[in-house]
Amino acid sequence: MTSTDERLPPPAWNDTTRDYRRTATVPDLVREAAARHPGRPALVGADGRVTTHAELDAWSDRMARLLHDRGLGRGDFVALYCDRTPLAVASLLGVLKSGAAYLPIDPAWPRQRVTGLLRDLGVRCVITGAVHLRTVQEIRWEVPTVTEVVCPDIDADSTWAPVLDRTEVEEFFDFLSGEPDPLEAAGFNLRRSDRPYTPADVTAYARHVAGLAQEAAGRGADILEVGCGTGLVTEVLAPGARRYVAADPSGVAVRRNLATAAAGGFRVEGLVTYAHEVADVVQGPFDLIVMASTVQFLPDMDYLLQTLASLSGLLRPGGGILLADLIDPDIEAHAGLRVPPALLDRLSEVLPTVAEVEVKRRTEGGFNGELAGRYDALIRLVGHVPEADRGGRVWTGAAVAARPALPPRDAVTADDLAYAIFTSGSTGTPKGVAVQHRSAVNLIEWINGTYRVSPPDQVLFVTSFCFDLSVYDMFGVLAAGGSVRVATQGEIAEPDVLIDILEGEPVTLWDSAPAALAMLTPFLAERDARGRDGLRLVLLSGDWIPLPLPDEMRAAFPGAKVIALGGATECTVWSNHYPVTAVDPEWPSIPYGRPMTNARYYVLDENLRPTPVGTPGDLHIAGDCVAVGYVGSPALTARKFLPDPWAPGPGERMYRTGDRARWLPDGNLQFLGRLDDQVKVRGYRIELGEVQSALVRCPGVRTAVVVAVDGPGGKHLAASYVPEAASPVGVEEVRSHLRAQLPAYMVPTRIAAVQTLPLTATGKVDRGALISGG
Structure with a gap:
């Protein structure tokens, strides 16, 4: 009987142990x-x-110091909710210098997924860009652990100063307030609607607000209305007040209020000013401050919080601020400022003198249109909130620049987590893979040493922060002294633009999933070649590599070497490589290659015994590349990260990848697909990878994907392929080829030719989209 050790591959194939900077x-x-x-x-x-x-180096030191000053460091996760920009890359470096680990979040993810991840990981800080700031300002209040938001691409001290254009605001509201139609002057019926508001609707709304105010302060109160508009609320509320001040940035609106008051025989003081400046120009005290249909016109959440803090100094003890007609993000999509009720629940964190907040939902049937879904809130305060004591502010680039360029000392060690990247889970629950600095350093030193990455190199950074290829693109190339050319989302959407960059800028490295690069090759073939001598290294990983792709890239860029890389997010980006030279058209796929430095590969059977060379099995990866595990999921970590019985030292683990593979006689591995690519069709167990391999070997097929879809009688196979531009092949020819290569039950029942395969945000083929379209 063959022993387990005898079935292991030759020791030299896993003899990868090399020195590297384990404490860096x-x-x-x-x-x-x-x-x-x-x-x-x-x-x-x-x-x-x-x-x-x-x-x-200096700017990221300052970012690290800001995070440290806010109490962030080892053991903390800092989320990045941002598009790909140079400042976002610099921010991540600052996070690592602070000792915290970063958690990339795709702004395109559903809101519930985002809040769930932030909540599950206890994230305390979110870094974002100005374009996503309003969304983050909403999300932060729904996650109790989030106490800090940083928006470094705003240079001003406040988030709202750059977007508050006084001339534009005053001209707009002056124009609006001068409209002869009183409803339009008051801001109603400005957008198309199936049912425009009627005078009765607007009157009912004004009386509703007045009723809330009188309930809060009684008759004969001193009232300040901030954002009075043309006076709908003033006209109902002011006659019963002892003192009434109506403030608005529109001089036309204020004068209209004064005229209404004079005609009605009651007194109103008019004040032309902005909400955040009211406290500087009016004398209190007041029993109640009213902001009715005003909040949605404010620049952002920080402006609202600063305004509330300043207005608190105008109130008598026990006085209140009435916010009427607030927009709930969960109910209404609106371009204006929306206020999650969770903010009001946590308002005392921001304004320490808040005694009570009463959220008032509207009764069903009480209002029509958008007014029906709005809500109101009464805030009771027991004292003034100085600006220095106000919480909830967003830290801008000005706050980063104000810090010294000195990172916190001894903030981070090789044992600390560097990042957690979430991958999709088979149960539908995303899995957060936590990776230490030590593993990332091993990866960086291996790639940079093996492929001689150096200061003249520049990578075109096209991957998502949520795809672990980005780890090397950012920190690996920077560690070599090279540069990162950060591609925008708009550039990535245009293949011709990406080719312009490759031809016209000093880019030497490309790194992506194969499908993302395959989008470019038809355009490369159609253009006159120019400036194509710079690209020297093409790194492809994360999915099947179409057999024609390496030769197409070498034909377009004669100096480029194509490297196939493999591994798993759970094993720090990559853990094996295969320099692609001549491609055998009979190959089922590009070979997976050999383990990288300090990585070991095992192909095991269902009993975790090694399979003989050439025999398929389940792929396991061991060594210093293996991640810590899944954040907050010890049971899943235990199932996927197993003790390594062949480790050179005690306590080491191996990761069960879920891939099928086999050793080839030359010491390379061959990837055979995913375990979860095994499907049962009409009683037959089928490897989707085998069908896909046969499909891409069909003459005239550039690339393809096979999925299992539900249909009448159970599952069936569906295939989509991209024909070669020079020699396109029809569906029936493809079907005939497959019939000659595969048993009848493995031939897809539906085969479709497509111009391109749909891609996920990480540049991989979107099999889910193909399944839903099947």
């Missing part, structure tokens, strides 16, 4: 590169703006 961290590598090459470019934006290594 990712910031150590990048900081040292900055010291060696301070003036060389580090980050390059689409606008051509260059950040040098010295500038990146």
Whole structure:
């Protein structure tokens, strides 16, 4: 009987142990590169703006210091909710320097998924860009652990100062307030609606607000209305007040209020000013401050919170602020400022003198249209909130610039987590893979040493932060002293634009999933070649590599070497490689290759015994590349990260990848598909990878994918393929080819030719979209 050890591959195939800097961290590598090459470019934006290594080092130190000053460091996760920009890359480096780990979040993810991840990981801080700030300002209040938001691409001290255009605001509201139609002047019926508001609707709304105010303060109260507009509420509420001040940035609106008051025989004081400046120009005290249909016109959440803090100084003890007609993000999509009720629940965190907040939902049938879904809130305060004591502010780039360029000392070690990247889970629950600095350093030193990445190199950064390829694109290339050309989402959407960059800019490295690169090759073939001598390294991983793709890239870029990389997010981006030279058209797939430095590969049977060379089995990966595990999921970690019985030292683990593979006689591995790609069709168990391999070997097929879809009588196979531009092949020819290669039950019942395969945000083929379209 053959022993387990005898069935292992030759020891030399897994003889990968090499020295590397086991105590170094990712910031150590990048900081040292900055010291060696301070003036060389580090980050390059689409606008051509260059950040040098010295500038990146100093700015990320300041970001780290801000995070440290806010109490963030080891053991914390800092979320990145941002598009791909140079400043986002710099921010992530700052997170790592602070000792915290970063958690990338795709702004395209459903809101519930985002809040769930933030809540589950106890995230305390979110970094975002100005374009997504309003969304983050809403989300933060729905996650109790989130106490800090940083928006570094706003240079001003406040988030709202750059967007508050006084001339534009005053001209708009002056124009609106001057409209002869009183409803339009008051801001109603400005948008098309199946049912426009009637005078009765508007009167009912004004009386509703007045009723809330009188209930809160009684008759004969001193009232300040901030954002009075043309006076709908003033006209109902002011006659019963002892003192009434109507404030608005529109002089036309204020004068209209005064005219209404004079005609009605009651007194109103008019004040032309902005909400945040009211407290500077009016004398209190007041019993009640009213903001009715005003909040949605404010610049952002920080402006609202600052305004509430300043207005608190105008109230008598026990006085209140009535916010009427608030928009709930869960109910209404609206371009204006929306206020999640969770903010009001947590308002005392922001305004320490808040005694009570009463959220008032509207009764069903009480209002029509959008007014029916709105809500009101009464805030009771027991004292003034100085600006210095106000919480909830967003820290801007000005706050980063104000910090010293000195990172916190001893903030991070090689044992600390560097990041957690979430992958989809088979149960529908996303899995967060936590990776230490040590594993990332091993990866970076291996790639940079093996493929001689150096200061002249520049990578075109096209992957999502949520795809682990981004880890190397950012920190690996920076650690080599090279530069990162950050592609915008708009650039990525245009293949011709990406080719312009590859031809016209000093890009030497490409790194993506194969499908993302395959989008470019038809355009490359149609264009006259120019400036194609710079690209030297093409890194492909994350999915099947179409057999024609390596040769197509070498034909377009004669100096490029194509490297197939494999592994798993759970094993720190990549853990094996295969330099692609000549491609055998009979190959079922590009070989998976050999383990990288300090990684070991095992092909095991269902009893975790090694399979003989050439025999398919389940792929397991061991070594220093293996991640810590799944965040907050010890049971799943235990199922997927197993003790390694062949480890050179005690306590090491191997990761069960879920891939099928086999050793080839030459010491390379061959990828055979995913375990979850095994499906049962009409009683037959089928490997989707085998069908896909047969399909891509069909002459005239560029690339293809096979999925199992539900249909009458159970599951059946559906295939989509992209024909070669030069020699396109029809569906029936493809079907005939498959019939000659596969048993009848493995031939897809539906085969379709498509121009392109749909891609996920990470650049992989979107099999889910193909299934739903099947």
